[in-house]
Amino acid sequence: MSIEVRQVKSKKERKQFITFAWKIYRGDAELNKYWVPPVIADYMKTLDVEAFPLYEHADLALFTAWKDGVMAGTIAAIANRRHNEIHQDRVGFWGFFECVNDQDVADALFDAASGWLKTKGLTAMRGPVSPSMNDQCGMLVRGYDSSPVFLMLYNPPYYNELALRSGHHIGQELLAWYIDQKIIDIDRLRRIALHVMKREGLSVRILNMKDFDNEIEKVRDIYNKAWEQNWGFVPMTRKEFDFLAKSLKPLANPHYIYFVEDSNKRTIGFSLSLPDINQALKHVNGNPFSPFGLVKYLWYSRKISMVRTITMGVLPEYRNKGIDSILNTQIADYGGKHGVFASEMSWILKSNEAMSKLAKVIGGKPYKEYVIYEKAIA
Known part of the structure; x- marks a missing residue:
């Protein structure tokens, strides 16, 4: 079984990157019950380096993972220069993570993001941040039994295991209060x-x-x-x-x-x-x-x-x-x-x-x- 990681280059590939999520959530009755599909047009703008103003001071790379020729995951890597200037660190970000329940695929995605961030001179990665701390961030770990509210995220429980087994540790915990x-x-x-x-x-x-x-x-x-x-x-x-x-x-x-x-x-x-x-x-x-x-x-x-x-x-x-x-x-x-x-x-x-x-x-x-x-x- 071979895993190939490709960097997104075209508008067509960007849309394919976004719509991959449907494969994860539509195929699982419990997830589909609560998942709210993203507005495709909005995500297309958010991931457009020519249109979204964040990229005046940040760089973006999008990656897709393919297993045996079938698309199996996505991840974005973000180098936010303004963040590092303000906080005096060398932290990069990853976000827009969607993945089948396969550790090898997840590892390949995380490796692609970290490798790209390393070329930007960064020494740590933080996520999910999609694409900045002023946007959508955080991986859900509790509260799977209701849909997310506007501009909050939802994900399968196994995403957390994929991240932890890939060597990530908890940096911050976020709460939503009802x-x-x-x-x-x-x-x-x-x-x-x-x-x-x-x-x-x-x-x-x-x-x-x-x-x-x-x-x-x-x-x-x-x-x-x-x-x-x-x-x-x-x-x-x-x-x-x-x-x-x-x-x-x-x-x-x-x-x-x-x-x-x-x-x-x-x-x-x-x-x-x-x-x-x-x-x-x-x-x-x-x-x-x-x-x-x-x-x-x-x-x-x-x-x-x-x-x-x-x-x-x-x-x-x-x-x-x-x-x-x-x-x-x-x-x-x-x-x-x-x-x-x-x-x-x-x-x-x-x-x-x-x-x-x-x-x-x-x-x-x-x-x-x-x-x-x-x-x-x-």
């Missing part, structure tokens, strides 16, 4: 929020869609300042953030995007939540833009019952002052009025005790766990 807003003591949360607003002289408002570009710049500024000390964080460039904002704008509900302002109308905090459109995407087989796919997407979008709080950010001088209570009150109040009582806060570092404490205070339970693996490059 919040049942029906059990939140919303009256207590409101009282706390009002107390904090009065004490600090603050007010709260929703996103102004008519001033979208300026609003997004406020989010970018606070996001980069609020998370700069977080493990693995790399500030997003204006071009990266604008690209992301443009792609998410059609999904944005301004009543789930909040700004907290001081008495001088300076924005000091924000929260960004989005409807869990995975509940609709699950039914369109990766093609929501086809005529039939669009009809199905719109139909199932009417029944979305969950939101994902992707991030909250507060300026450093306002940390530990209860600003989160203001934001969470708004999310819970609006959701409750519109029949959306479930939310996920993700992802949060397991070692981030402050965020875990916040999640617990509002009734959250850690129901999914992900791992980012690390391995030295020989």
